[in-house]
Structure formats: C-alpha cells, structure tokens
Amino acid sequence: MLVPCVALGWPNAILLHSLQSGDIAAISEAIQLHQKAVSLTPHGHPSLPAHLNGLGLTLRARYAAVGDLSDLSEMISAFQKAVSLSPPNHKDLSGWLKNLGTAFSDRFELTKNAEDISGSISAHQKAVSLFPHGHPDLPRQLASLGSSFLSRFTSTGDPHDIAEAINMGRTAVKLAPEDSSDFQSNLQAFATSLIVLSKSSGYLDDVTEAIEIQRKLIKVTPEASAALPDRLARLGDSICGRFEITNDSKELDEAIACIRRAVNLTPESHRTFCGRLHNLAMSLLLRFQVHRELQDLREAIEGFKHVVKLMPEGYSQLSRAHGNLGIALQMRYGLRHDPADIDASIAHYKLAASCEVGDLTLRLSAARSWGSLSNAHTSSFVEAIIAFDLAIDIVTLMAGLDKAVQHRHALLKGVSGVPLEAAAIACQRDCLSKAVEWLEHGRCLVWSQLHDLRTPLGELYVYNSALAQAIADASKELENAASSPPRLGSTVPISDKMEVEKEGRARLQLSKKRDDLLKAARAIQGFENFLQPLPFADLLEQLPTSGPVVIINVERKRCDAIAMLSGSEEPLHIHLPNFSKEKAERYCKQLRQRLAQRGLRSRDEEEEVGCGWRVVGPYRREKLGGKSIVHIVLHSLWTEVVKPILEALAFPRVGKLSERILPRIWWCPTGALSFLPLHAAGRYDDSDSDSILDYAVSSYTPTISSLTERVKMPHLVNPEVAGLFLTSQPNARGLPSIPGTIREVNEVHARASEKGIRVSKVEGNALSVSDCLKHMEEFSCIHLACHASQYTEEPIRSQFRFHTGSLELDTVMRRNLKNADLAFLSACETSTGEDQLSEEAVHLAAGMLAAGYRRVVATMWAIGDRHAPDLANDFYQYLWDHQEDATGTCFDGSLSAHALHHATQRLRDRLDDAGLDKEKALLAWVPYVHYGF
Known part of the structure; x- marks a missing residue:
C-alpha cells in the first residue's frame, strides 16, 4: 500500500503559521491540503485516521476564527471517521476522542441539539477510560468531560450533570501540577462550574470561591495573552452572578468594567464577540434595575440590538438575545409609555420564542411574555392564542420521552403554572374552548405519555x-x-x-x-391527529351522561370554573371572584398543619384518643371564630367554590334520601386546590348543615381526556376474571403494625362468600409481590389494605408495602391489565400528590388509573384502623346490593362512586351518633375519595 503523496508536515506547518498570524487564507490552504491527504489515502491505511484528525483540527481553527457552522459539521464528521477507523489500542485514540467530544460540545452550544451533548459526554468518557491513573493527560481530559456535563446541565437542569461537572472539575484541578500548562485552564473550567452551581443552588460560598479563583488567574495572565479576554468576561459574569444572590450593587460596576474590557479586546468578527457583548448588555440592564440610570438602559438596548444584528440564524443564543431585548424594551415602555416600545418588545419576544434551536426554558419565558403582553396591549386575542399554543408545545418538549421520568418531573416543577396562566387569560377573553384545550394539553404530561405508549x-x-x-x-x-x-x-x-x-x-x-x-x-389521510391531544370538540362528544365535569382553574390573577355537560354545545363559565390562589395555598397549609397536629400523616395502630389515630405532640384545638380550622376550610370551600358552581348548574338539594337519585359530578381542580377536599365541602353546623353530599356524588379526574377515554370505550367485565381479590398486610417491615387490615379483609371476604361472589384473599407472608401481580390479572377488582409509600420525585416508584417486599407502581403499569376495573387502595395518603407538581397528579390513585383501572378509591390523608373495616364493608355491600344481576357470582365497580358516597355517609352517621368531637369525625370520613368513571 502506497503512502499518500501529501505529507502531514506541510499542512501542519501552514496551520501553525496561520494560527500565529491569524491568517484565514492560510488556514483554508491547510484545510485543502489535509482534504487532499485524506482523499489520496486508501481506506484501511494506518495513516488515514491521523489525516482525518488533522483535517478536523484545521477546520476547527477556521471555525474558531470565523464561526461557520458548515466547518463545525465537517469537523465532527472528520473526527468521527478518525475514531471509528482507529484500533482500540491506538496510542492517539484518546486524543482523537477528546477532539470529537469538544467538537460535539461546540455544536451543542450553538444548536442545543441533545444528541450532540450526549455524543460529547460519551466521547470524553471513552477517552478518560483509556488513561491509567497518574497519566499526565488525564487532568485535561477530566476537565473536558466536566465541561460537557456542565453544558448539558445549563440546558436541562439535571442535578446529576452539575454534580458530575463539579466532581470532574475538582479532580482535574487536584491532579494537574500547578506548574503544568493545563492547570490554569482546568482551574478556569472548575470555577465556571462553581458559578453555574451557585446560580442553581443560591449558595454564596460557591460563587465566592469561583471569583477568587478567577481573580488569581487574571493576575497571572499577561496583557498580550489570548486567554485574557475570556478570563475577564468570565470574572465579570461571575460577579454578576454573586450580585443576583447578594443584591450588593457595588459589585456591578466591577463586573461591567471587566466585561467591557473583554468586549474591547475581542474583534467583532470573532465568534465570541456576540456572547460577550450580550453579557455586557445584561450587566448594564441589571445596573439599570438598581440605579434607574437611563444611560444604562439605552446602552443595554443598543447592545442587544447589535447582537441580534450580528448573530447568524441557527445559533441558540439568538433566542436569548431577542428575549432580553424584549425585556429591556418592556422596561423602557414602563418609563416612557411609548407604544412603539411595547410593540417592539412583543415582536422580539415572538422572535425569541420562535427560534427552533433556542434554550427551551428561555423560549418558554419569551412565549409567556409574548402572550400576556399581546393580550394586555392588543384588541385581538389571536396573537395571544398563537403565543400560548407555542408555550404549551414547549412545555411538552421540555418533558419529552427522550428524558427519564424523574428528570421530566424535575423540569415540570418550574413550569406547571403555564397552562393555568394561559387558561386564566382565555377565561378572561371568554374563549373557554381554548382554556380547556390548554389545560388538557399542558397537564398530567407524564401519565399522558405513558398512556400514549400503550394506546x-x-x-x-x-x-x-x-x-x-x-x-x-x-x-x-x-x-x-x-x-x-x-x-x-x-x-x-x-x-x-x-x-x-x-x-x-x-x-x-x-x-x-x-x-x-x-x-x-x-401524513396519512384520516390520521392527521393520530396520538395527538384531543381538540375541544372531541372532548365534548365523549362526556359522561350522568353528570357534569367541572374544571376549576386557580391562577394568581383569577379563579374560574368551566363546567362541561354531555349534550351541550358550549361549556358553562362560572367566575369565582371570592376564591384565589393565595386562599387555596393558605387553606392547604392550615389543613396540613392540623393533620400533623392530629398525627394523620401515617396509618398507625389506634390508641384511645377517640378516633383511631395516634396524636403527635401536644393536642391543641385551634379555632377561628369559634370553629376549628377543618370546619373553616370546608366551609370556605363550600361558600367560595362549590356552592356557586352548584347554583350555576341548578343542582337541587336532595339530601340523604337516596344516593342513586343524586347526579354525578367530576371535579378536575388545578393548583393548590388539587390538595383540598372539594368532595366534602360544606357547612357542618348542628342546626343548619349544608354540603355537597346533599347535591351530588363526587368523583375526581386528573384530566378530562382520562375520563372521556373510559366513556368512549365501554367496559364489559370478562366473566372469567370478574371478581374481587383482597389482601391485608398488617406488618410490613419497618412500619407500624395495622392490625385493623386483617378484620377489614376478613369481613369483606366473608360477606362476599355469603353472596356467592367470586372472591379470593391472601394475607401477610403468604403473598409475594409476583403472586399479587398474577391476582391483579386474574381479578377485575382488587382491595389492598396495607401501607403505601409515595415517591413524589419518581412517582412510578411509589409502592404498596407488603410483608415480603414492595409492589412498585412501575411494575403494575408494565402488566397487561386489560380487564382492570376497580382498585380500592385502603392505605394512607394514596391521593396526596406533591405541591410543586400539582398539575401532574403524582399520586398512587392517578397512577393506578394510568395503569388501566377504570376507577380507584383512595385517601387524601391517614385513615384509622378503627373505621376502615366498617367503611369497606358498607362500600362492598352497596355494590352487591345494587348490581344488576342480583344472583350473579361476580360484580363490577360501575357504582363505586355511589358506593363510596353511601359508605362515608354511614360512617359519618355512626360518628355523629357516638357523640365524637366534630372535627375528629370529619377527619375520619373526609379523606376517602373516588377517582375515575
């Protein structure tokens, strides 16, 4: 095999000369020579990887000077081929992997393509794995790997990534000798990671340590060094970061001076110029917010305008620049009230939101501003609709299937209010169909994704x-x-x-x-909306006929109920001016504090305190206006939320005459209202009580579509599996004993057997997790009397605790439960949820619906061993007494909502007859809730 006639020495010598002189023409000549070397080298020749790597390096040199995306893509291709053609033991493979990882990272910074940063981390990890401990190049490679993790963290916010970035950076600094060429660059990379961490955590120590590192680096950097502008810019950004924590305005002057000097030292044609000018404008905008000096605002606006003019399309930072220019112009409108400023602000927010390669968090913020300002300052609602349509789409992208479930939920914590904000504006404009669609498309995303995967x-x-x-x-x-x-x-x-x-x-x-x-x-005709969120018209067609579905949107500016009724062409809008987000959050806090005082955060063996719970700490009966907090919360929910809705729906008061003649009502609350007992709202005075229980049978649904899906698909119980499986697990390892579960299951089993119902029970150690799954497939209805644990960070890991192990929700959801009908979760807090994920319904009840059950009985807080068996008996007795086939040996759960309504009423009557404290009585029956159809 002949050696190619173009040797590497010649193009490399030209490249070295061009780098020293900044001669772009010379770099281009070196690229051409490397391209010729590659073309003349036969496939399989041992020199080909080196030629490809050389081509990649020369392309990178031109990209660093000019910033052409085509050079970047060609460079990545060259490095990828060099790596793929190299033997696993090649002495230069680690260096070529590092070059590939850095190239991927460079492209990610411009395009925010998740595959690029994943490829960068993978390449750097492989390079690190090739180095033995103590190798002199290892610190440099660890620093590169840490930088890639840092880049991904700034885009996705995954805490695992920032932890890895800090770990890699600290190790790189520790391993590199202080007199080595890598030490300063590793130290700078580590300082950058600390800055980003401080912005995420708010810890002052991290940013202070980073600033001290950067100050020392600048002191030892010569004036003529090419590294000086970068170090000045980074120091200025770090000081701005500390200002955002401390609000010490004295630091802003130093930050601006550092960044301005970096900008002055950077040629306008250099690829870093736009980024540095943007950060200078941002620091000036921060100083304007402190001192209100118009010159700072004017200079910031001019800086942002210059950036968007210079920055080419396709760069992810263009979205950030448009968004910040929109912010600056909006600030100036607040001073001058010039309509041109607000029009320009809206236009730049629109451009920022519409950049396809921009950071999703920034694009979402811009879309929200675009929508809210368009609504406030234009007569047409069209622009706001376009903006919030895009905002909801961005939220769904942020929680895409390319991420693990835990990461999706972490991202959604910061954006759960977007659909609520959009719906509030739609209600204000009386565009109810759009409000419903936005709430449907932007809430319960993870459950909807899992449902779509199984459709x-x-x-x-x-x-x-x-x-x-x-x-x-x-x-x-x-x-x-x-x-x-x-x-x-x-x-x-x-x-x-x-x-x-x-x-x-x-x-x-x-x-x-x-x-x-x-x-x-x-793209197929007739499948245009295949596995897409349902439009409003389709939702309206599939509503249950036995009662309305009521969405309650609780947002900072207003509160609205939207009632949807089968057979109606339009929803009913019920404005709730006396309720608010602030009230919902206050009621939640008050109720939880009271539950904690009562010891109702877990199901324990009962003690003699009258209601079957262990009281934690000193018992204090808090009263407001002569009533307990629990009464106040339920009364307020009644007068401010539920009663106005019932009046608008013209629901008559029926009382306790018969549960069967009461209409159904499905509640779909949002925000903090999701954690409050709407199904028990009422005035519970001895002389003049009035509550939702006298008007309707309540159920909950996480979304409208999760309910309409069950209406659309009639469920005929398979006679072969129709029946009830029961288990009691009174002594799960490490948890308090709950002996009442034994009586609960035994009594239900005995009554079912007397009725001739197909029933089975397995208790305690006799039931393994795998056996329970088999029973769930063999029986349409299950009753789990046990402890439960909710993992709000990873909801699919929430579990039911057995003697022999734990049954995780994820495991249940992987089974083919095509005959699943009713799940009675006689465990504590199985519908409690998580404050920061109020729109995701991260509780076991919603999870069991997602797993395939058509209806679920669950609990909002701890239930007592004394009353759970009686309530369960009343519940099942009602189902058996009212099943259509009175002589049948199996049953379905279609009347489960009425059965729970009946059972809680019976429990309420028994507690009243026993003369128990009114608050204790309420806390005993209120936690039981019904979900689903």
Whole structure:
C-alpha cells in the first residue's frame, strides 16, 4: 500500500503559521491540503485516521476564527471517521476522542441539539477510560468531560450533570501540577462550574470561591495573552452572578468594567464577540434595575440590538438575545409609555420564542411574555392564542420521552403554572374552548405519555400494519427505558457511568425514531391527529351522561370554573371572584398543619384518643371564630367554590334520601386546590348543615381526556376474571403494625362468600409481590389494605408495602391489565400528590388509573384502623346490593362512586351518633375519595 503523496508536515506547518498570524487564507490552504491527504489515502491505511484528525483540527481553527457552522459539521464528521477507523489500542485514540467530544460540545452550544451533548459526554468518557491513573493527560481530559456535563446541565437542569461537572472539575484541578500548562485552564473550567452551581443552588460560598479563583488567574495572565479576554468576561459574569444572590450593587460596576474590557479586546468578527457583548448588555440592564440610570438602559438596548444584528440564524443564543431585548424594551415602555416600545418588545419576544434551536426554558419565558403582553396591549386575542399554543408545545418538549421520568418531573416543577396562566387569560377573553384545550394539553404530561405508549393501534394496523408495528415496538422500548438512571457519585467506576450515558443516548434515539414514525402516520389521510391531544370538540362528544365535569382553574390573577355537560354545545363559565390562589395555598397549609397536629400523616395502630389515630405532640384545638380550622376550610370551600358552581348548574338539594337519585359530578381542580377536599365541602353546623353530599356524588379526574377515554370505550367485565381479590398486610417491615387490615379483609371476604361472589384473599407472608401481580390479572377488582409509600420525585416508584417486599407502581403499569376495573387502595395518603407538581397528579390513585383501572378509591390523608373495616364493608355491600344481576357470582365497580358516597355517609352517621368531637369525625370520613368513571 502506497503512502499518500501529501505529507502531514506541510499542512501542519501552514496551520501553525496561520494560527500565529491569524491568517484565514492560510488556514483554508491547510484545510485543502489535509482534504487532499485524506482523499489520496486508501481506506484501511494506518495513516488515514491521523489525516482525518488533522483535517478536523484545521477546520476547527477556521471555525474558531470565523464561526461557520458548515466547518463545525465537517469537523465532527472528520473526527468521527478518525475514531471509528482507529484500533482500540491506538496510542492517539484518546486524543482523537477528546477532539470529537469538544467538537460535539461546540455544536451543542450553538444548536442545543441533545444528541450532540450526549455524543460529547460519551466521547470524553471513552477517552478518560483509556488513561491509567497518574497519566499526565488525564487532568485535561477530566476537565473536558466536566465541561460537557456542565453544558448539558445549563440546558436541562439535571442535578446529576452539575454534580458530575463539579466532581470532574475538582479532580482535574487536584491532579494537574500547578506548574503544568493545563492547570490554569482546568482551574478556569472548575470555577465556571462553581458559578453555574451557585446560580442553581443560591449558595454564596460557591460563587465566592469561583471569583477568587478567577481573580488569581487574571493576575497571572499577561496583557498580550489570548486567554485574557475570556478570563475577564468570565470574572465579570461571575460577579454578576454573586450580585443576583447578594443584591450588593457595588459589585456591578466591577463586573461591567471587566466585561467591557473583554468586549474591547475581542474583534467583532470573532465568534465570541456576540456572547460577550450580550453579557455586557445584561450587566448594564441589571445596573439599570438598581440605579434607574437611563444611560444604562439605552446602552443595554443598543447592545442587544447589535447582537441580534450580528448573530447568524441557527445559533441558540439568538433566542436569548431577542428575549432580553424584549425585556429591556418592556422596561423602557414602563418609563416612557411609548407604544412603539411595547410593540417592539412583543415582536422580539415572538422572535425569541420562535427560534427552533433556542434554550427551551428561555423560549418558554419569551412565549409567556409574548402572550400576556399581546393580550394586555392588543384588541385581538389571536396573537395571544398563537403565543400560548407555542408555550404549551414547549412545555411538552421540555418533558419529552427522550428524558427519564424523574428528570421530566424535575423540569415540570418550574413550569406547571403555564397552562393555568394561559387558561386564566382565555377565561378572561371568554374563549373557554381554548382554556380547556390548554389545560388538557399542558397537564398530567407524564401519565399522558405513558398512556400514549400503550394506546392500541388497531385502526392504523388495518391501514398500514408495518408502520403500526414499528410504532408499537418503539413505544414498548421507550416504556422500558423510562425508569430513571441510578444516582452516580465520585466512587462509581467510569464504566458504569458510560453505561448510563449509553442508555440515555438509546432513549434519545428511540424518542426521535418514534417521533419520525408518528409523523409518517400523521401524513396519512384520516390520521392527521393520530396520538395527538384531543381538540375541544372531541372532548365534548365523549362526556359522561350522568353528570357534569367541572374544571376549576386557580391562577394568581383569577379563579374560574368551566363546567362541561354531555349534550351541550358550549361549556358553562362560572367566575369565582371570592376564591384565589393565595386562599387555596393558605387553606392547604392550615389543613396540613392540623393533620400533623392530629398525627394523620401515617396509618398507625389506634390508641384511645377517640378516633383511631395516634396524636403527635401536644393536642391543641385551634379555632377561628369559634370553629376549628377543618370546619373553616370546608366551609370556605363550600361558600367560595362549590356552592356557586352548584347554583350555576341548578343542582337541587336532595339530601340523604337516596344516593342513586343524586347526579354525578367530576371535579378536575388545578393548583393548590388539587390538595383540598372539594368532595366534602360544606357547612357542618348542628342546626343548619349544608354540603355537597346533599347535591351530588363526587368523583375526581386528573384530566378530562382520562375520563372521556373510559366513556368512549365501554367496559364489559370478562366473566372469567370478574371478581374481587383482597389482601391485608398488617406488618410490613419497618412500619407500624395495622392490625385493623386483617378484620377489614376478613369481613369483606366473608360477606362476599355469603353472596356467592367470586372472591379470593391472601394475607401477610403468604403473598409475594409476583403472586399479587398474577391476582391483579386474574381479578377485575382488587382491595389492598396495607401501607403505601409515595415517591413524589419518581412517582412510578411509589409502592404498596407488603410483608415480603414492595409492589412498585412501575411494575403494575408494565402488566397487561386489560380487564382492570376497580382498585380500592385502603392505605394512607394514596391521593396526596406533591405541591410543586400539582398539575401532574403524582399520586398512587392517578397512577393506578394510568395503569388501566377504570376507577380507584383512595385517601387524601391517614385513615384509622378503627373505621376502615366498617367503611369497606358498607362500600362492598352497596355494590352487591345494587348490581344488576342480583344472583350473579361476580360484580363490577360501575357504582363505586355511589358506593363510596353511601359508605362515608354511614360512617359519618355512626360518628355523629357516638357523640365524637366534630372535627375528629370529619377527619375520619373526609379523606376517602373516588377517582375515575
């Protein structure tokens, strides 16, 4: 095999000369020579990887000077080929992997493509794995890996990434000798990680340590050094970061001076110029907010304008620049009230939100500002609709299937209020159909995703079986890949971390593959809305006929109820001016404090305190106006929320005459109202009581579509599996004993047997987790009397606690429970949820609905051993007494809402007859709730 006639020495010498002189023409000549070397080298020749790497380096040099995206893509391609053609033991492979990782990271900074940063981390990890401990190049490689983790964290906010960035950076600094060429650059990279961490955590120590590192680096940097502008810019950004924590305005002057000097030292043609000018404008905007000097605002606006003029399309930072220019112009409008400023502000918010490669968090913020300002300053609602449509789409992208479930929920914590804000504006404009769609499309996203992954594809199979099967296969793989990655620390081997990244890349690729398949399906005539959120008209067609569905939107500016009734062409709008987000949050806090005082945060063995719970701490009976907090909360919910809705719906007061003649009502609350007992709202005075119980049978639904899905698909109980499986687990390991579960299950089992119902029970150690799953497949209805644990960070890991182990929700959801009908969760806090994820319904009740059960009985707080057996008996007795086939040996749960209404009324009457304290009585029956159809 002949050696290529173009040797590497010549183009490398030209490259070295061009780098020293800044001669772009010379760099281009070196690129051409490397391209010729690659073209003349036969495939398989041992020199080809080196030629490809050299080509990548020369392309990178031109990209660093000019910033052309085409050079960046060609560079990545060259490095990828060099790596793929190199033997695993090649002496230069680690360096080529590092070059590939850095190139991927560079492109990610411009485009925010998740595959690029995943590829960067993977390449750097492989490079690190090739170095033995003590190798002189290891610190430099660790620093590069840490920088890639940092870049991904700034985009996704995954705490695992910032932890890895800090770990890699600290280790790189520790391993590099202080007199080595790498020490200063490693130290700078570590300081940058500390700054980003401080912005996330708010810890002053991190940013202070970073600033001290950066000051020392600048002191030892020569004036003529090419590194000086970068170090000045980073120091200025760090000081601005500390100002955001301390609000010490004295630091802003130093920050602005540092960044301004960095801008002055940077040629306008250099690819870093726009970023530095943008940060200078941002620091001036911060100072304007402190001192209100108009010159700072004017200079900031001019700086942002210059950035958006210079920055090419396709750069992710363009979205940030447009968004911040929108903020600055909005501030100036607040001073001058010039309509041109607000028009320009809206225009730049629109551009920021519409940048397809921008950071999703920034794009979402811009879309919200675009929508709210358009609503406030224009007569047409069209622009606001377009803006909030995009905002909801961005929220769904942020929680996409390419991320693990835990990460999706972490991202949603900061944006759960977006659909509520949009719906409030739509209600203000009397555009109720849009309000409903935004609430439906932007809430309970993770459960909806899991539902979509399992949706039968029957119609598509008929039209294109191959496409349908491909979507089904990709969906199944994505579901299996949905679990969160293990938490990794500094002691975990690099091989394990590489495996986690491999799984993440596979999930990313699977998500993209499924998206492409869905696009192909939606291109088929008649399948345009395939697996898309339902439009309002479709929701209206599939409502239950036995009562209305009432959405209650609780937002900072207003509170509205939207009642949807079967057969009605339009929803009913009920403005609730006496209720607010602030009240909902206050009622939640007061109720939880009272529950804590009563010891109602877990199900314990009863003590003689009259109601079956252990009282924690000193008993204090707090009263407001002569009434307990619990009475106040229920009374307020009645007068401010529920009664106005019932009056608007013209619901008559029926009383306790018969549960069967009461209409159904499905509550779909939002925000903090999701944690309050609407189903028990009322005035519970001895002389003049009035409550929702006298007007309707209440159920809850996380979303309208989760209810209409069950209405649309009639459920006929398979006679082979129709029946009831019961289990009691009184002594789960490490938890208090709950002996009442034994009586609860035994009494229900005995009565079912007397009725000839198909029933089975397994108790305590006799039931394994795997056996329970089999019983769930063999019986349409289940009754779990046990402890439960909710994991709000990872809801699919929430579990029922057995003697022999724990049954996780994720495990239940992986089973094919096509005959699932009713789940009675006789455990504590199975519908409690999580404050920061109020719109995601992260509780076991919603999870069991997502797993396939049509209806679920759950609890809002702890239930007592004394009363749970009696309530369960009354519940099932009602079902059996009212089933259509009175002689049948099996039953379904279609009357479960009425049965629970009846059972709680019976419990309420018994407690009243016993003369118990009114508050204790309420806390005994109120926690029971019904979900589903």
